[in-house]
Amino acid sequence: MSDRGATNPLFNSHLNALRSDLLPVVHQNWDTLADNVKDGMTDMCNYFCKMHLLVNFAPEANSTLKLFEDAVAEGSNPNAFTKQGESGAARLIRTACTAFTDHGSEKSGAPHYFNSHLSHHHGEDTNCMVTFRGNRFNILFNNAAAVYHHHKQIISFVASWPNPNGLLKAVKADAAQKVYLAGVRALGIVDKTITGPFFRLLGIENGVLKMNTHLHQMQLGLERWSKDASTLLGGEPLFSETLVKRNKDVLFQSLFAPSEDDELDVLTQQALEVVCASMLILLERQAEEQLPGGKFWQPTEAEKQKSHHVPTTNVVSERDFAVLDNLLRAKPYASSTACEAYIMWLNNQTSTWLHNLNADEKERIMDYARTHAASAREKFKEKKQEQRSNVCRLCCRNKRRKKTK
Incomplete structure (x- = not known):
């Protein structure tokens, strides 16, 4: 299980070669096995994380909306906090969440005043927008639904704010543009109908190949809606409601409620069609x-058996990197072996395992660990030095090749 990084094919080939070399060593009577059995054991199935597919939908939708806005709208927001390649809809979502959520902009944001405005003037106790900081999966689509739900309150709040700063002016100007608002609404509808239910399906299914029917269902839906998104705008579900229910909260009601603005509805349908087309590709x-x-x-029965315990995502390994990142921030001088030991201790639940041992066995294992810790560190140093030597050798070889050319 991996993502589609450029280094993965080389890594997979090395891993497959390593498996082929080790199997005759670790498997008894390897030479007596039939060739088809050997081939089945050495064959390695490479699957790809479906959470990365969900993550990649966001930049794809953003770039598509940018082209759509350039074709439909003229002019630009002079107060906008622009980023290269960012659509106006994505900019509105980003700046609104920066201005009106905790952990947004400490300098220019006003989340507490906005929350009071929602409570006193609109009777809403909950600010549905959340910060982008610390969130990655489906956050653009989820916040799009929240921004569309609050867009009228955002405009009225900034209009009532005395001498608003540049960030608030930028949010108000973008929120007043129908083409941007249509893009935000389209992304919110995608969240409630496509990406949100798909996100939950990844947690429901316990095997990667069990996602085949759901992926095919998504393919058919995106293909249909890329040609005519009127049914999507009308609330048509993608997946069966008995399998995964849509979260029909206040955001859902705002997104699918009649807008009483024909131009906004037309722009929203057009935005949905181009976004669905790009997501389909x-x-x-x-x-x-x-x-x-x-x-x-x-898949064959053998492939089903092999993939039975393969998860739908590689979030586990992503979580390991998150733990490593926090460790390096908290303990910048910690050695690689110390970080590795900490992560393995968490994953293997070593503390629980030790607690369940009897006193004599626990003491024997702890004595063994204490007496062999120094030798383990020495082996790590030797391996590290060997890797450095190999890197230096490769660098020298590349330099000689350049000189000969």
Whole structure:
């Protein structure tokens, strides 16, 4: 299980070669096995994390909306906090969440005043927007639904604010543009109908190949809506409601309620169609193995057995990197072996395992760990030095090749 990074094919080939070399060593009577059995044991199935597919939907939708806005709208917001390649809809979502959420902008934000405005003037006790900081999966689509729900309150709040700063002016100017608001609404509808339910399906299914039917269902829905998104705008679900229910909260009601603005509805439908078209292209490229005609679309019984315990995502390894990142921030001078030991201690639940041992066995294991700790560190140093030597050797070889050219 991996993402689609450029280094993965080389890593997978090395891992497959390592497996082929080690299997004859660790498996008894390897030479007596039939060739088809050997091939089945050495064959390695490479699956791709579907959470990365969900993450990649956001930049794809953003770039598509940028092209849509450039074709539909003229002029620009002079107060905008622009980023290269960012659509006006994504900018509105980002700046609104920066201004009106905790952990947003400590300098220019006004989250507490905005929350009071919601409570006293609109009777709402909850600010549905959340900060982008610390959130990655589906956050653009989720915040799009919240920003569309609050867009009228945002405009009225900034209008009543004496001498608003540049950030608040930028948010108000973008929120008043129908084409940007239509893009925000389209992203919010995508969250409630496509990405949100898909996110929950990744947690429901316990096998990667069990996602085949859901991915195919998404392919059919995106293909249909890329041509005519009127049914999507009308509230048509993508997945069966008995399998995964949509969260029909106040955000859902705001997104699918009649807008009483025909121009906004037309722009929203157009935005939905172009976003669905771009998401369809990405889906067919990054999930091609599990779609009709792909390698794992109709898996054999052997492939089903192999993939039985393969999760739908590699969030576990991503979590390890998050723990490592926090460790390096808290203890910048910690050694690699110390960080590795800490992460393995958490994953293997070593503390619980030791607690369940009897006193004699626990004491024996602890004595062994204490007496062999120094030798383990020495082996790590030797391995590190060997790796440095290999890197230096490769660098020298590359330099000689450049000189000969």
